[in-house]
Amino acid sequence: MENTFDKTATETIDLLEARLRRIEYAVSGQTGEAVGSTQNSTAPVAKRLADLEQSLHQLASKSRVIQDLLTLHARYPDLFQSINTDNLPTTLDTSSILSIVLASSSSYSSTASRLTSIKDVPVPPADLSAQLIELVPRIAQLEAVQVAQDAEIAELRARSAAVIQQWYTNDILRVGDAWADLEGRVAQGEQKIRRATLAKKLDESIV
Template identity: 45%
Template sequence: MALESDAVAGATIELLEARLRRLTYLLSGATDWTGVPTTPEKPASHDETVSRRLFRLEKELERLSRSVPAVRDVLQLHDRFPDLFQPPNPHTIPEGLTPRALASIVLSYTTAFPETASRLTSLKDLPIPEAHKSAALVELQPRFDRLAQTQSEQAAAISELRVRSARVLQRWYEVGLVGSGECWAEWEGRLEDVEREVRRTEVIRERREKEI
C-alpha cells in the first residue's frame, strides 16, 4: 500500500512538473538547448505582472469595442451566438449542402474504395482458428472484462488526480508566484514612499539648521 501511495505521489509530482514547464513556456516562450523552458524573469514592477497585463488587455479590448464598430459587432455576435465560434463536428453532415456538393465530397474518397474492398477480400483467405483455441479465448473473456473495468476505474482515478493537480498548480501559481510578485511590488512601493518622506524630513531639518 505504501509503495502504491509513493507511486501515485511520484506520478502526481511528475504531472505537476510537466504542467509547470508548460506554463513556463507559455509565459516565456523560450527554451534552452535541451528543450527545457527557461524560467521567466521577475517582473520589473507591479504593472508588468500577469494580472496587470491581462487587465490592460481587457481594457484595450473594451476601448477597441467602443471605437471600432467591427470589433463591437464581433463581440456581440460571440455573446449571442457562441456556437459559431466552435469548430464543427467532423462526424455530423453539414446542413445546407446541395446534392452536388455532397457528391463531390463522397467522390473525393473514391480512391479508398478499392483498397477497402481488397482488404475485405483478403479477410476471406485468413485461416479459421481451431475450436479449442476459440473456446479458450471465450473462457478468457470474463477476465478481459474485469481488466477493462479495472482499466476504466484507473483511468477515472487518473483523470481525477489530473484535475486535482491542475487545481493545486493553479492555486500555487496564483498565490505563490503572482501573489508574491504583487506583494513584493507593493512593499517596494511602500519603501519608496518611506524613502521620499525621510528625504523630505532631512531637507526640512537641514533648512532649519541653516536658518538657525
Template identity: 40%
Template sequence: LDTRRHPFIFDTSRNTFGPRLIIPLTRDVTRGSLDTMDKSLDSTSLSTVALLESRLLRIEHLLYGPTAASPSSQTDSAVDMLEDLERRFNHLLSRIRVYGELMKIYNSHPALFQPPLPAEPPTQLAPEAVQATVLASAASFPATASSLTSVNDCPIPEPSQSAALASLVPKMRGIEATQIAQEAEMAELRARSEEVLKSWYQQGVLGASEFVADVEGRVERVERRVRRAEREKEEAAAI
C-alpha cells in the first residue's frame, strides 16, 4: 500500500469515522530486492501487510457484510499482497465518497491528522501572533459561553412527543398526496372552465352581436327604401 497516498485507514472496528495512522512501511519492497532480504525484514514486512489486510477486511465487513474467503495463498509475495491491498483500498475510496474527501483533506492539510507534541502548542504561529489572536477574540468569549449555557439548558423533548410526531409522518404524506391530487384536479377544472368561457363568448356573445348587427342593417335598408318611396310620391304630387 502506497503510504504516501494512503497514510491512514478508518477505525471501523469501533464504528467511528476518525482517521488512524496505519503502520508505516519503513522501506520500499520491490521485486528485485525480495531475494536479498533477510528473514527478519521479510517477516516484519509480511506481518505489517497482514495487519493492514486485517484492518481492510474489517472495513469491508462493516460496509459490505461477510465476504468470501480470499483465493490468494499464503505463499504470495509481499509485493503482490501490497498491490492487492492498494487495489482494494482504492476501490473503497471510489465507492465511499466520505473516504475520498478525507483523503483530499489529508493531502491538502496533513498536519490536521498528526497529533502535536505535548511540549509544542497546537499551532504553527508565533507566540505573539497566538496572543494577539486570543486577545482579539476575548470579547466574544462571554457571549459564546452564554450561548453554550443556554443551549445546554434547553430542555430535551419527551420521547413520547417525538414518537407522536414520528407517527404523524405517514398521515402527513397522505395529506401531501391528497393535496397534489387536488392541485392536479384544480388545474384540469381551470382548463375546462377556460374552454367553456371561450365557447360561450364565441357562440353566445359574438353570435348575438352579429345577429343585432344584421337586424340593424336590414332596418336601415328598409328605412332608405321607405324614404325613397315617400320622396318619389311627393315629387309626383308636385307635378
C-alpha cells in the first residue's frame, strides 16, 4: 500500500510539473528545468511540491495574466470546475433549453468561422516583431517631442491671444475713445458758432 501511495504521489507531482512547464512555456516562451529530470525524480515529494509552488509564485509575479487568473480563481472557484450535464444549474425544462439553443444556433457557425479565420492568420515573422520592439524607444521619444510641441503651441496661442487683446485695448478702444472725444468737441464748437452767428444776425436786425 505504501509503495502504491508513493507511486501515486510521484505521478501526481509529475503531472503537476508538466502542467506548470506548459503554462510557463505558453506565458514566457521558455521553460525552466526539464520535466522528469533525475534530480526531481529522486527528491522527496514534499520538496518537489514546495519547488513547484515556488515556481508558480515566481511565474505569477512575472505575468499579469497569471495573477488575474489566480485572483479570478480565488473569487469565483466555480468557474474552474466542470459542470455535470445531468445536474445543470437551471430550472428550465428541456423544451425551453432547446428553444434557447436553437435561437442561438446561427451564432455557432459564425463564431466557428471567425475562430477558423483567426487560426489561419499567419504569425508575423520574428524579425518583424524584433524590429517593432526596437522601434518602441524611438516611438516614446517621438511622443515626448510631440508633447513638448503641443505645450509650446499652447503657450504660443496664449501669447498670441494676449497680444491681440493688448492691441485691441490699446489701439482700437483708445482710438475709438479719442474719436468720440473729438466728435464731442467738434459738436460743441459748431454749437458755439451757430450761437455766435444767430446773435450777430439779431444785432444786425435791431440796428
